[in-house]
Amino acid sequence: MTTSTNSVEAVKPTKSVYVARLLTDAVTRELDSHAGLGFDIGQEAPPARAELLERVTGKDAAIVTLTERIDEEFFTAAGPSLKVVANVAVGFDNIDLDAAARHGVTVTNTPGVLDGATADHTFALILALGRRIVEADRFIREGNDWVWGPRMFVGLDISAGATLGIIGLGRIGRAVARRARAFDMRVIATDATRPLGSSVDGVEIVTQEELLATADVVTLHVPLLPSTRHLINAETLALMKPGAYLVNCARGGIVDEQALIEAIDSGHLRGAAIDTFEGEPRVNPELIARPQVVLTPHTASAGEATRDRMCRLAVDNVLAVLDGREPLTPVKAS
Ligand code: DGY
Numbered sequence: 594m595t596t597s598t599n600s601v602e603a604v605k606p607t608k609s610v611y612v613a614r615l616l617t618d619a620v621t622r623e624l625d626s627h628a629g630l631g632f633d634i635g636q637e638a639p640p641a642r643a644e645l646l647e648r649v650t651g652k653d654a655a656i657v658t659l660t661e662r663i664d665e666e667f668f669t670a671a672g673p674s675l676k677v678v679a680n681v682a683v684g685f686d687n688i689d690l691d692a693a694a695r696h697g698v699t700v701t702n703t704p705g706v707l708d709g710a711t712a713d714h715t716f717a718l719i720l721a722l723g724r725r726i727v728e729a730d731r732f733i734r735e736g737n738d739w740v741w742g743p744r745m746f747v748g749l750d751i752s753a754g755a756t757l758g759i760i761g762l763g764r765i766g767r768a769v770a771r772r773a774r775a776f777d778m779r780v781i782a783t784d785a786t787r788p789l790g791s792s793v794d795g796v797e798i799v800t801q802e803e804l805l806a807t808a809d810v811v812t813l814h815v816p817l818l819p820s821t822r823h824l825i826n827a828e829t830l831a832l833m834k835p836g837a838y839l840v841n842c843a844r845g846g847i848v849d850e851q852a853l854i855e856a857i858d859s860g861h862l863r864g865a866a867i868d869t870f871e872g873e874p875r876v877n878p879e880l881i882a883r884p885q886v887v888l889t890p891h892t893a894s895a896g897e898a899t900r901d902r903m904c905r906l907a908v909d910n911v912l913a914v915l916d917g918r919e920p921l922t923p924v925k926a927s
Contacts, residue, residue: 606631608653608915613640613661616681617897620904627912646670654911656681663688668696677914679907680924682894683707683765684844686817690926700924701910703903705764710896712768715842718866718887719757719773719810722838723749727887749809749838749863752777758808760824761815761843762787762796769812770796781807805832810840817844827852836863842893845871854879857886868893 612634615621624632633648639660640648649655649671657663659682668675677699680688685702693700721727725748732739732746739745749755757773759766762784770780771794780796787798805811811833815821825839826849833839839862841848850871856862864885870876873891880886894903910920 609633609651610654610656610911610915611635611649611652612656613645613648614638614658614681616656616904616908617901619901620908623905624908627908630912630915649675653677654679654915656907656911657687658682659684659687661687663693663700665689665692665695668692668698671696671698677701677911677920679910681903681907684816685924686844686846688924690924694926699914699920701907701914701920701922702924703906704922706902706906707894707896707899708764708768710899711765711842711893712772713896714868714889714893715765715769715812715814715840716772716776718840718842718868718889719812719838720751721887722840722864722866723751723755723810728884731884754779755809756781756807758782758804758811759796760801760804760811760813762793762798763814765842766812766814767794767796769814770794801829802832805829806834808834808837810838812840813843813847815843815847817846822846823849825849825853827855830856830862833862835861838863839865840867841865842868845869845873850877850880854883857883 607629609631610633612632614635615637645661646667649667651672651674653674654677655671655675656679658680663678675696675698678688678693679701681703683702683704685700688700690700725746729746756779759770759780759782762770762782766782770782773780774795781799781804782796783801783804784798787793789798789800791798813825824847830852839853853865857865866887867880868889869891876888880888894900906922910922913920
């Protein structure tokens with residue numbers, strides 16, 4: 594167990610913070626400047642459940658990631674001293690907000706600091722899929738004979754009229770839209786808060802049916818909620834334009850992976866790029882076996898400065914709450 598306290602002034606910590614995973618180096622170094630706070634810092638890997646429950650006991654605050662399940666058992670183990678749980682992620686489907694409210698614990702997340710990185714990754718996947726980058730790379734590495742030909746590795750003409758369909762035009766969805774517009778794509782989106790037929794920054798708001806039927810690439814940017822679980826299923830996949838692609842950098846549970854595999858095998862979809870998985874970190878071996886599927890291990894926000902910003906925002910939220918101030922980015926139960 595690593596405990597970091599302010600050793601310069603030798604101030605005895607009055608409040609203790611459990612940090613379930615190693616934060617970035619820059620933010621870990623900054624922890625020493627917070628006099629009066631003791632940080633009990635975990636390892637790079639997620640803690641085992643028993644360790645999580647033991648180490649949070651009696652703490653005033655916890656900084657956790659999406660790999661930790663924060664539920665009734667967690668809050669009971671922590672006890673009445675716990676004031677705040679800061680998630681190092683914008684998504685918070687790992688946290689039982691009702692249980693947090695019952696225990697009077699504030700929950701915070703990290704919105705607004707990872708939009709660019711996540712949109713960059715999403716667009717990288719769109720380009721990789723459309724232009725078959727991973728397939729072509731594998732083809733060369735396998736030592737296949739090849740010679741230039743008009744039919745070789747033909748893919749999607751992204752900047753010649755392809756349509757991108759964005760499900761969820763929040764901050765990340767809008768950042769993806771800006772990239773797509775710069776590539777001359779037509780961009781359509783669904784969004785619960787904007788009127789159908791309206792246009793936002795060159796993005797047309799359409800129904801989900803129209804989006805699925807029209808888009809060459811569909812990309813998901815909604816949170817995982819009971820209402821979005823398996824939003825992409827056999828039925829909605831069947832509504833997609835034949836030969837289209839699906840990109841998921843949101844949450845695994847939004848896509849029924851088995852239905853996706855069937856849509857790819859039938860040839861209805863041309864491919865998919867997946868950053869987030871239903872049984873994460875386990876990846877369905879059937880997805881791995883499909884060359885038309887590009888896979889990344891939930892790294893969409895993994896920009897160096899972005900990860901510093903995410904960790905720093907989580908720490909700042911803890912400092913605010915323990916200081917009796919309003920948290921910067923609280924999560925409100927809907
Ligand atoms: C999030 O923030 O919710 C991502 O999935 C991790 O960056």
